Amino acid sequence: MILIETVADWKVVKSAVITTPDPDKGLGFEARIIATMNDGSEVDIIGFFPDEISITESDVIGLTGRGVRELVHDKDLAFLTS
DSSP, X not given: OOOGGGGTTSBEEEEEEEEEEOGGGTTOEEEEEEEEETTSOEEEEEXXXXXXXXXXHHHHTTOBHHHHHHHHXXXXXXXXXX
């Protein structure tokens, strides 16, 4: 997989949100956004906790790699300050 810094300005054309048990959270889960970029590369962009924020595959289509990370950050910040 390619590092997110390499594809920060490339656009997401396809994505998947993969949820797995998070060993650090005990019984919690972690979700990862895996995206196919406009050049065809597959990138693990960022992780988040789905019990705190909700992000779907369609939320990230058309965003850049940087835009996806900003979306997760903004939603996480809103959750933490609510």
